[in-house]
Amino acid sequence: MADLTAGIVIGERFRLVRILGRGSYGDVWLADVVDDPDLPGQVALKIYQQPQQNRATRVLLKEAEIALDFEHERLVRVYGAKRIDGIVIMWMEFVDGDSLLVRLGEEETPRPVSLDEILSWLRNIAEGLAYLHIQDPPKVHGDLKLDNVLLDKASGARLVDFGQTRAIEEQFVLTDGAGALSYLAPEIIGKGIEGEGKRYVSSDIYSFGVIAYRMLTGRFPRRTVHEVINLTPFPRPAELNPSIPRELDALVVKCLEKRPENRFATGSELLAATDEVRTSIEITGVERAQLATLAPEPVPTVADELAELASELVEQGKVEEAVEKLEKAMQRMSTSPRVLLLYAAAARTVGKIDAAYLVYGRVIRWLRNNGAGDEELRDAMEGRADVGVRLKRYEEAVKDFSWLAERWPEKRWYRFRHAVALGLAGRFADSIEVLQHLHEEAPPTALVCAKLGFAYMQLSQIPLATQYFNEALMLDQYEPVALFHMARIRAIQGRPDKAMQYLERLRGVEGAEQEAQELSRMLGRESTVEQGSRA
Template sequence: MSRFKPEKDKKIGDKYILKEFLGDGSYGYVWKAMRLEDGEVVALKIPKKQESGDKVLKEGSKLQGHTHPHIIDIKWMGRVNGVFVIEMEYFESHTLAEEIREYGTIKPRLFSNLYDIFFQVLDAVEFMHSLKVCHGDIKPANILLSEKVKITDFGTSRLIEDLFIETIGEGTCGFIAPEVVSSQKRYLSSDIYSLGALLYFLLTGKKVYEGLVQVINDTPYKKPCEINSNIPKKVEEVILKALTRDPDERYSTVEKLRRDLEVAISSEDKEGTVESYSFEISEHSWLEEVGKLYKEEKWQEAERFLLQQKVNGVGPDLKLHLAYVQYKQENFYNSLDILEDIEINRIEGIRQDNFEEELYFLKAKVYVALREYEKALQLYENLSMLNSDLKYKYRWAITNGLNGNLDRAIKLLEEVNQEEPGQLIVLKKLAYAYHQKKDYNKARGYFKYVSKLVPDDRGVQEKLEMYDKFLN
């Protein structure tokens, strides 16, 4: 089952019944649902692309079994009759972004209220960091307001397979750390930057940056006090330190940020307000515009749009995007030529490692498409050695299989399955790999496991019927 279309009163197996649509993000739908075994109301996140479900909130899954008053609890995640769902606490609330859109401000707009909201977010992020969990997408749309503040949507940005399809508009571009733009990586230090950007927004009503190109280009921005003179200078100093471009020069921990902010607030008696808030984007950069085309899978239009931008010069970022749209259109040699022409040393130092990783990942996929498996294998092996993200080891395994190295492919897939057990896509690959190797008993064992996860997969059922016929 690659896609599942949720609708009101639809049952998911014998476990849930959907009651009310709550929201729609780049990753999935969110529904208010009832858990059938006990009638408890929960929130269900249902991935739009079910095959991506098993890239299962690697960060968020670490929070299972932990509760915090300012974090939406993740109760369970897995497959029900083949449908992947993430069961979360249902919290009657609205987002900070929704409040601003409706009223044009945050109520009340006194600094004391804004600090209260921010400190509750700090509490949540500090707890996550104590578990070595990075949120990765701190922004008003992920901050829920009710009688208390809670944060949600941790780690979902890691689930976007195509690296350039970014959350745009009111969201990520105004709060993302520069070192992780156009990257699936997130760090604890990038959360510190996002916290600084959030406090800047709360106290000024403006975002630090309006677009991703401004973030990349280190465009000068107004200091907080230049926008709102009510902001104490010591508070401004805290914000600017959190927003330091070099991650090593930011606050090293949320605790240190909190301590300095508490001191800065206590040293000032001045109570301020914020006139208004704005999510409007005054400058649509090419990154935001091409991101919209990516989401709609309009690859030819994206290529034409990117070529129009060449009049302003062709930097490494633009070239990487041009290579990407060529790859998506299956113009693999064109893509490879562009990738070979990119000068990594033209990328800002704090972005080089992540940029280079994304470049090599795209180049490896191009080599696979061209059946130049040895070159792809070398890149995937290097990426696997440098990065703990199992997507590289998984692709390294698959490429070994394509290159006829079946034993090596199985060994790597088994390692992936041990490190992150139960991923459907890995289990299916193992089942078919053992079948190809003619180790039918092991293949049947994996197919049986897969059948429990996706009972309506006809291909899997046919394999099991064949084994039952010939192996018994």
């Protein structure tokens, strides 16, 4: 992905022009079609990140397989998808226009829109849903949200991103909860009357209602994790914005009913109701000026709320409960890096090391894809490096600690951990080189001397190992690594009395009980061997 720049030609078919957007799986580029009479002159290319390629192949080809058959003005056309030049890509129709999210602005600073614009966009979206829902078998979009509605300058609102689209069999299908949390119907997040995790055709209707509510009021109906999970009641749109016509207010409320059966049953039914509202408004002559969308009071973001909750639990010593709540949240939503970092740290505390390692990696990929700087990456890189050592993924830890040491050379701890990781990876000569620099550039420490002694011992350079172990013990007579290995060296040299002195000292080191027990057993064996050899 890092090598893709404007002007590059992929597979002698597409010449990259400029990036249109970035997502969790990769980038979307505008591309010129080099030579294909069946395609328009320019297309949008969805290009997946290299680390995601294996999974991307399955996800993207499934999306393309479903979407290839869609031909409707309200759906962005998908032309094809495959692996080209080792890269998984999908090419689709280029839409010249912003997303509905960009047009409406952020929730904290919503931009005013006219009633005509809202009615037109809502009808466009309903048309797209009606087309999907009349397929045989019916299809749901599954990820309907503001950023998946593009405003084509030539033809209005159009739906894009069919990665969650799937067929509906026998009224509903099971779902994994994928999709943006604020847009998810109660039955998808496990709060439906009929059971947990079921996606109906009318689940798209609920998402439509969320979009309409946001257009009309400047805010989402339920804005926090607590409100979404607990189905907290929300005000009708007209209660927040009295300029909303009564008919339109009623349509939105019906879309947002808790029970799927109480909403419009299909996109076609929704489209008919939308047309009725438009006609009613035209007859009654409602003012067509801009609706007064109000900037709502600031509320905590989903990430803020989750982070605060988890932090409180961790402070109370309830780390396992914090991990459980964060895991449930991450199954239901696309989580922010802040929450993921908090989860990774808590997971490490309760021993979920593998999960922590994967989450740190996820954070790093997200931050890099979104142009984060070194300082923003630092916590995640440090966490992954530490966990990598615990998982014995030493070469990966070497790379992560090297990255940290190069960017913050004044942090001796990073360089020391880099040297330790090199040693654990069996690269003792490289480890010695780093440790020697640390030893020479500042007053020596017992810790660095002990690690130097250990590295030389692994290279069978016993005189040098002894030198550095002795230096470590001069600085700290209870340095455990030096005590352990000096006892071994003296035992092998036929000095069991000296070896036992080191062992007795090691037994007095708090936290070194296991090493002392191991050394005691080892000295017993080595003493026996020594006595046998003398005999």
